[in-house]
Amino acid sequence: MKSKTENQKGWLFVLPVVLLVAFNAIIPLMTVVNYSVQETFGDNRFFFEGLKWFVQVLHSERFHASLGRQLAFTGIILAIEVPLGVAIALAMPRKGPWVSVCLVLMALPLLIPWNVVGAMWNIFALPDIGMLGKTLNSWGIDYNYTRQPFSAWATLIAMDVWHWTSLVVLLCYAGLSAIPDAYYQAARIDGASSWAVFRYIQLPKMKRVLTIAILLRFMDSFNIYTEPFVLTGGGPGNSTTLLSIDLVKVALGQFDLGPAAAMSIIYFLIILLLSWIFYTLMVQGEEQ
């Protein structure tokens, strides 16, 4: 591959993008920063408070609790969706009419509006009249996601696995279908086991798309709001109140602008930091 040419005119090409994104990102972000250092009593007068809100949020048990729940949620869904997605992608047919059928059906959950996903699982899991809840209860399993935190978590995770595993599958499948047949033929001649084929041919080829899949799933699961909000509303109690839900409660529910803004910034910085760590680790792994 030839190297890129030095050309400052590149800036002209990216200018519309920069302007549009900056318009959306920088001004609202500055508003948030502005609120985060001020106190208001609702009469449009603001007083400078310095870092008071940041200190308050960082020391609040409520924030620690929702951050803990958020990390647990993201960790669990990554641990389920990534291996499951890889396994399904490996088992999918490579050729023939079934490929399109599989792809279309699997991509379906990705294109359903998030609140519909929440509503769908809500009515699917209702303990008395929902298909899932009714079935579980008739098997003698005590299940009620509006009352028991454990059921609520199980439903939440099942919903996310249902919703997003397909993204991992599609990405991995794309990586797998880029492997030339000759590789497999060579492996067969060498008498390689299917584990060896996976370890030395398929996994390296999937590494790049897998990186993207993990990054996207990490970012999106950390930002998740609509689905759990519609499904459980953060309850029962606070048991499924993830970071976004907590943030919206503080910002729009209680209208505590200062703490909400400080929380937003801390939240954003956490995502940024974790994404950056992920990214560097995986890019390094790729280079080795």
Place this chain on the structure above:
Amino acid sequence: MKRLQWLVPTLYILFLLLPIYWLISMSFKSTNEILGGFTLWPQHFTLQNYRKIFTDPTWYNGYINSLIYVVMNTVLSVAVALPAAYAFSRYRFLGDKHLFFWLLTNRMAPAAVFALPFFQFYSALGLFDTYIAVALAHCLFNIPLAVWILEGFMSSVPRELDETAFVDGYGFWRFFTRIFIPTTAAGIGVAAFFCFMFSWVELLLAKTLTSVAAKPIAATMTRTASSSGYELGLLAAAGTLTIIPGAIVIYFVRNYIAKGFALGRV
């Protein structure tokens, strides 16, 4: 072992289809039947829920509103992302890597963080409750994504193509529109698909930025759910209808998706 491989995707698809089946079957039931007890399929098949949606303007306008801003956003995002992705894939310029990463950080921003400032900002501009407001707001995460996908595709097009065209006497814009864009059509398709998808499924910002005139279908659903109590059948019918546009789009791009990711740097 090999022979049973088809079981894995089949079981997975079955798992995917179960909640969707439940939603669709519920949309053909009357409220009485839903609340009356558990029935695996509609005993008294009714189209009442759908009739209500297609005759009540507050319902069907929701779909029209959603489609308008989604299409606006998709066109806008892809249009501005095209030259930018070209620059990122072909040129080196001051701060290009930092700029690329900064763009991506906007993809990571939680929508909840931006909900309140967006509301104030777009209200101040007089854009509150317009299609443009939602279309612009969704650019925040769709433009970075479109640039990211397109850059991958464009980098896989050999640079010799550009050079040959310039030697043949093509001006830049003529080359870009006549040769380069058709060459990367698959990438544009994939990028447009993802912009459509993320704009279509997003609710928090769309809901925050609209009240009546541009209210998306997703917001109509949540408001109806809370105001009219327990009209599950109606809610299910509305939900079923939101699946259709996505299903149509996905059918058209099904062959590009797999190929797209394989080529792209995504």
